[in-house]
Amino acid sequence: MSAVQALGYYDFFAGVGMVEVALTTGWHCVWANDFDPKKAAVYCANHDPKVFHLGDVAEVQAEDLPPGAVMAWASFPCQDLSLAGWRRGMAADRSGTFWAFWRLMRELHAKGRRPPLIVIENVAGLLYGPDFGGLCEALAALDMQFGALLIDAERFVPQSRPRVFIVAADARADVSALTERDHEDSPWSDKRVVAAYKSLGSRLQEQWRWWRLPVPKSPIRPIESLIFDEPIGVSWHSEAETAHLLSLMSPTNLAKIERAKQQPGQSVGFLYRRTRVDGQRAEVRFDGLSGCLRTSTGGSSRQTVVVVEDGAVRTRLLAPREAARLMGLPEGFRLPDRYNDAYHAMGDGVVVPVVSWLDKHLLTPLARKLTIPYSASLIPLSDRRQFRDAADSRARLWLASKS
Numbered sequence: 001m002s003a004v005q006a007l008g009y010y011d012f013f014a015g016v017g018m019v020e021v022a023l024t025t026g027w028h029c030v031w032a033n034d035f036d037p038k039k040a041a042v043y044c045a046n047h048d049p050k051v052f053h054l055g056d057v058a059e060v061q062a063e064d065l066p067p068g069a070v071m072a073w074a075s076f077p078c079q080d081l082s083l084a085g086w087r088r089g090m091a092a093d094r095s096g097t098f099w100a101f102w103r104l105m106r107e108l109h110a111k112g113r114r115p116p117l118i119v120i121e122n123v124a125g126l127l128y129g130p131d132f133g134g135l136c137e138a139l140a141a142l143d144m145q146f147g148a149l150l151i152d153a154e155r156f157v158p159q160s161r162p163r164v165f166i167v168a169a170d171a172r173a174d175v176s177a178l179t180e181r182d183h184e185d186s187p188w189s190d191k192r193v194v195a196a197y198k199s200l201g202s203r204l205q206e207q208w209r210w211w212r213l214p215v216p217k218s219p220i221r222p223i224e225s226l227i228f229d230e231p232i233g234v235s236w237h238s239e240a241e242t243a244h245l246l247s248l249m250s251p252t253n254l255a256k257i258e259r260a261k262q263q264p265g266q267s268v269g270f271l272y273r274r275t276r277v278d279g280q281r282a283e284v285r286f287d288g289l290s291g292c293l294r295t296s297t298g299g300s301s302r303q304t305v306v307v308v309e310d311g312a313v314r315t316r317l318l319a320p321r322e323a324a325r326l327m328g329l330p331e332g333f334r335l336p337d338r339y340n341d342a343y344h345a346m347g348d349g350v351v352v353p354v355v356s357w358l359d360k361h362l363l364t365p366l367a368r369k370l371t372i373p374y375s376a377s378l379i380p381l382s383d384r385r386q387f388r389d390a391a392d393s394r395a396r397l398w399l400a401s402k403s
């Protein structure tokens, strides 16, 4: 048995369990939940089915959660926060499920059992508008200090995928060894994070931390090494289908294809279809990255692989295993059998090396600090009460809108 005890955590909105793939060293998932039966089946094929609980998070009771977890992870639905979802916000049906999660944390907190570390992951849209302040208030109401990191997966895998990670730690802990003085020292705090921080009132700003996280130095895997010549689950388009896609391109995009033809060897690009005022358009990129994998319910179309070699252009949909590679999943990870389900699961998931990096450099060191006894809270009691009442009324509003 290892001398260091494994750190238990809850995986809310667990999907197919990609957080669990990333948290291999030192962590042990003690409880996971999702309400999608198809994802549940894939989760259970890859992980311990005993910890998985299928069902609506709004139905979960605090007593269902095994005691002793050090972290609660919540990748709550992003549809109402993304541009594709019209930014309906956190009072809307899907992204509002955050409030069901928060009510559980609040109940655990009242019982003295709230995990000392909470991680919330979502799209960059989470940073915009009044919802962000509401979310920070909800964390302060749990007696937590917090900060956001905006991490683009393109530093880890050849996929452009910016995601926000809000890391919240018990306000009683001294975390100064894991923070920077301000945003200028933090490579993961661009102007969107700084604007979100500035939008908070001074009492919430006092609880803000600029978490310290280094930038990876290793080069990312070349995109060509991820693409199969003979993919499983998809077929290459006919010449007519490829010609049709090319016919949807603007002169600027066709020029990119022409430039790729001039390159020696093989060039791999990615194509998206977009609906513009003048009809369907196809846009292509050859910058060594795929666009962000998204779920079709997010309103975006799937990605098409474009391979240009010896002056010839071939196209086809991205294969499920290629999508898994773009998410940094190991080859042995079992994917859903149906193409749409696999694509959906990947579009919803976390990029594994991003979470592993965050864990190694911030979460595990934080968790080790948070498991030692604390002194008094840094948030005044009157502030905490006010934050709690505000978050409570948001949670009630969302629940009332559901019934």
Ligand SMILES: C[S@@+](CC[C@H](N)C(=O)[O-])C[C@H]1O[C@@H](n2cnc3c(N)ncnc32)[C@H](O)[C@@H]1O
Binding pocket: 013, 014, 015, 016, 017, 018, 019, 033, 034, 035, 036, 039, 055, 056, 057, 058, 075, 076, 077, 078, 097, 345, 348, 349, 350
């Ligand atoms: C952004 S995805 C998280 C994916 C996950 N982190 C992974 O790596 O696969 C959000 C998940 O929340 C689940 N979900 C949405 N509403 C829910 C609810 N009311 N109760 C439980 N799960 C829900 C969805 O099925 C989806 O899998």
